[in-house]
Amino acid sequence: MMTSRSEPLFEQASQYLVGGVNSAVRAFRAVGGTPVFMRRGEGAWIEDVDGKQYVDYVLSYGPLAMGHAHPDVVRAITDTAARGTSFGAPTELETELAMKVQAIMPGIERLRMVNSGTEACMSAVRLARGYTGRDRVLKFRGNYHGHVDALLVEAGSGVLTLGIPGSPGVPAAVTETTLTAPYNDIDAVRQLFAEYGDTIAAVLVEPVSGNMNCVPALPSFLRGLRELCDESGALLVFDEVMSGFRAALGGAQAWYGIDPDLTCLGKVIGGGLPTAALGGRADVMDWLAPTGPVYQAGTLSGNPLAMASGLATLAALSQPGVHADAVAWTARLLEGLRERAAGAGVPLFTHQAGTMFGLFFTDSDSVVGFEDVAACDGERFKRFFHGMLEAGVYLAPSAFEAGFVSTAHDETALQHTLDAAERVFADL
Numbered sequence: 070m071m072t073s074r075s076e077p078l079f080e081q082a083s084q085y086l087v088g089g090v091n092s093a094v095r096a097f098r099a100v101g102g103t104p105v106f107m108r109r110g111e112g113a114w115i116e117d118v119d120g121k122q123y124v125d126y127v128l129s130y131g132p133l134a135m136g137h138a139h140p141d142v143v144r145a146i147t148d149t150a151a152r153g154t155s156f157g158a159p160t161e162l163e164t165e166l167a168m169k170v171q172a173i174m175p176g177i178e179r180l181r182m183v184n185s186g187t188e189a190c191m192s193a194v195r196l197a198r199g200y201t202g203r204d205r206v207l208k209f210r211g212n213y214h215g216h217v218d219a220l221l222v223e224a225g226s227g228v229l230t231l232g233i234p235g236s237p238g239v240p241a242a243v244t245e246t247t248l249t250a251p252y253n254d255i256d257a258v259r260q261l262f263a264e265y266g267d268t269i270a271a272v273l274v275e276p277v278s279g280n281m282n283c284v285p286a287l288p289s290f291l292r293g294l295r296e297l298c299d300e301s302g303a304l305l306v307f308d309e310v311m312s313g314f315r316a317a318l319g320g321a322q323a324w325y326g327i328d329p330d331l332t333c334l335g336k337v338i339g340g341g342l343p344t345a346a347l348g349g350r351a352d353v354m355d356w357l358a359p360t361g362p363v364y365q366a367g368t369l370s371g372n373p374l375a376m377a378s379g380l381a382t383l384a385a386l387s388q389p390g391v392h393a394d395a396v397a398w399t400a401r402l403l404e405g406l407r408e409r410a411a412g413a414g415v416p417l418f419t420h421q422a423g424t425m426f427g428l429f430f431t432d433s434d435s436v437v438g439f440e441d442v443a444a445c446d447g448e449r450f451k452r453f454f455h456g457m458l459e460a461g462v463y464l465a466p467s468a469f470e471a472g473f474v475s476t477a478h479d480e481t482a483l484q485h486t487l488d489a490a491e492r493v494f495a496d497l
């Protein structure tokens with residue numbers, strides 16, 4: 070018996086909101102059943118409208134690096150709100166957050182705050198095109214860069230190495246300049262550069278892919294991209310909307326030791342409020358308006374509430390040992406899950422990138438590309454998902470989403486999760 074109040078609430082919501090949700094990933098289309106309505110969260114736990122508690126591994130799809138309702142973050146937001154929520158004029162908080170980001174990610178010399186990861190990626194493409202005077206962009210199959218027209222390429226649609234993708238609702242003219250290649254396949258990228266190199270403005274990549282479950286890039290793949298971009302004059306754009314402040318505190322760029330030209334940030338940078346950012350080399354960033362000709366603006370960009378929330382989150386997260394402890398916790402979680410899966414005879418492969426993780430129901434020990442993820446046992450994931458949900462563990466309702474850990478995940482949450490997994494694995 071699943072939660073009861075969620076069902077009528079979802080029915081009602083569906084009459085007013087498309088599909089009953091405001092972001093497609095929240096619907097339970099892939100796993101079946103009714104989305105669970107939540108009413109509060111504290112630390113690692115969320116509570117649904119029936120009062121049932123869950124250990125949360127969704128964390129709003131990544132932003133809540135300090136867990137739900139962290140006291141510092143709540144205080145920063147309420148104190149700031151009491152002084153006014155938006156001015157349309159510069160505030161010190163914007164500079165403070167930019168300084169904090171730069172201290173954590175020294176490769177980012179200049180920043181522009183925006184309101185969503187989608188905006189950051191959209192602006193990255195426009196800036197790269199303006200700066201290089203070239204039109205083509207290259208992205209990878211299974212990577213997600215928000216719902217940007219030119220980047221919204223149907224994953225799993227049979228798009229091949231040299232294919233030119235299309236997407237419903239997007240004029241062909243917009244995607245004609247988008248090239249795609251398989252993730253972690255540097256030879257395919259080399260071929261594309263051989264053919265199109267002098268017309269490629271940017272390579273956009275999730276250095277840790279978190280939108281086809283969690284699949285870290287091979288170091289040689291990212292090094293290869295850096296070299297190809299340097300040779301051809303294309304900009305290397307790391308989409309760290311998800312991996313930023315997670316793969317390592319300094320993001321995937323710190324984890325791999327590779328500097329991109331531009332970085333897209335989102336999710337954790339706002340600590341649960343809507344903000345995101347585009348950052349990178351000053352000589353490139355200064356091509357944005359008002360110093361440069363590439364237009365970009367936003368009514369609520371850099372708004373005080375989101376800046377305060379982001380600052381409080383990053384200040385707490387960057388205290389010595391705080392992120393490292395959450396990474397160590399994540400490793401123990403995965404070790405515990407693998408042990409219990411093995412005990413029940415369920416083949417399980419895992420990936421970890423800092424406080425991001427991926428669970429794969431496969432007996433393969435190599436998951437590097439979209440096809441590897443798609444080949445996992447989807448039926449088994451569905452049963453695992455619903456079993457864990459019933460047992461009070463909240464995972465994303467899709468085998469193509471990463472899992473997230475916060476600094477608030479403690480021994481109690483770990484034990485609760487592993488006990489639940491032991492029972493659920495036994496039923497698979």
Ligand SMILES: *Cc1c(COP(=O)(O)O)cnc(C)c1O
Pocket residue numbers: 184185186187188190213214215216275279280308309310311312335336345
């Ligand atoms: C979530 C995400 C985006 C889009 O961010 P929104 O804030 O949802 O628009 C872009 N890129 C990556 C890698 C993401 O994970």
